[in-house]
Amino acid sequence: MKKIFNYRVLLYYKYVHIEDHESYVKLHMKFCTSLGLKGRILIAEEGINGTVSGTTDQTNAYIYAMRMDTRFKDMVFKIDETEEHAFKKLYVRPKKEIVTMDLDNDLDPNQITGKRLKPAEFLEAMKDENVLIVDVRNDYEYDIGHFKNAVRPDVKNFKQFPEWTKKNKELLKNKKILAYCTGGVRCEKFSGYLVREGFTNVNQLKGGIIAYSKHPDTKGSMFEGKCYVFDERIAVDVNFAEGTKIVGKCFHCGNPSDRYVNCAHLSCHAQFLCCENCEEKTARTCSEKCREVVDQYI
Numbered sequence: 001m002k003k004i005f006n007y008r009v010l011l012y013y014k015y016v017h018i019e020d021h022e023s024y025v026k027l028h029m030k031f032c033t034s035l036g037l038k039g040r041i042l043i044a045e046e047g048i049n050g051t052v053s054g055t056t057d058q059t060n061a062y063i064y065a066m067r068m069d070t071r072f073k074d075m076v077f078k079i080d081e082t083e084e085h086a087f088k089k090l091y092v093r094p095k096k097e098i099v100t101m102d103l104d105n106d107l108d109p110n111q112i113t114g115k116r117l118k119p120a121e122f123l124e125a126m127k128d129e130n131v132l133i134v135d136v137r138n139d140y141e142y143d144i145g146h147f148k149n150a151v152r153p154d155v156k157n158f159k160q161f162p163e164w165t166k167k168n169k170e171l172l173k174n175k176k177i178l179a180y181c182t183g184g185v186r187c188e189k190f191s192g193y194l195v196r197e198g199f200t201n202v203n204q205l206k207g208g209i210i211a212y213s214k215h216p217d218t219k220g221s222m223f224e225g226k227c228y229v230f231d232e233r234i235a236v237d238v239n240f241a242e243g244t245k246i247v248g249k250c251f252h253c254g255n256p257s258d259r260y261v262n263c264a265h266l267s268c269h270a271q272f273l274c275c276e277n278c279e280e281k282t283a284r285t286c287s288e289k290c291r292e293v294v295d296q297y298i
């Protein structure tokens with residue numbers, strides 16, 4: 001049966017000065033609530049970063065209204081079709097940064113950032129052997145899908161990238177760096193940081209994995225596995241050129257798996273990859289310890 005997609009997920013960001021961003025958060029919350037959107041929107045003085053879901057009408061109304069605002073008139077919306085809301089609630093939060101890098105001396109990607117490559121240019125560049133493809137996401141995002149030959153930075157959050165860069169100076173030195181992330185917002189800052197640190201050949205994938213997956217020139221080519229997303233879907237297919245292969249491994253048995261689950265022990269709630277077999281065998285727990293606690297309630 002053909003699936004019916006009545007809902008859409010919008011992924012977007014813009015680095016642009018937002019005067020009195022805390023008041024804007026309140027206005028924006030009211031506006032999104034009135035439209036019936038759900039999702040997560042972060043607003044800082046430096047810009048906006050959001051993922052929202054809603055019906056086609058609701059998301060169209062949102063895009064239309066945002067484009068009427070001169071600050072966001074050229075904001076790019078990446079659109080995914082889906083069967084239902086991808087979020088349970090709506091959060092609109094004031095933040096210091098729209099992606100938290102926490103540098104002593106913050107940078108503005110409108111002033112300094114890496115060279116933006118279109119999907120086809122990024123694909124072409126990846127085929128060169130003398131490039132360093134850097135995944136600018138967290139380790140658990142990398143683990144269920146990434147570009148072929150990409151470096152996996154062992155970071156748990158974006159804030160750890162400056163530290164990782166310092167530790168890996170030799171690896172990055174004199175290389176043509178190709179950075180990518182989910183939608184582009186993290187790369188704008190990270191590649192700007194690399195340029196400021198003195199790296200000279202810094203490039204980033206414009207629009208991130210999501211734009212690359214949808215672009216007819218690339219269709220996700222050379223991406224292995226799925227793309228982790230921060231909503232109820234958890235992961236989405238990327239590679240429509242060669243197909244999706246499973247790169248993740250079950251935490252318990254090591255067999256191929258791209259199913260992220262949360263530990264059934266609620267105060268643990270750790271996220272891990274788990275195959276269906278092991279989910280059944282372990283009652284979806286991450287450890288013996290958690291299993292003992294969960295068993296008490298069964």
Ligand SMILES: [Zn+2]
Pocket residue numbers: 250251252253254255274275276277278279
């Ligand atoms: Zn398993």
Ligand SMILES: [Zn+2]
Pocket residue numbers: 263264265268269270285286287290
């Ligand atoms: Zn656990």
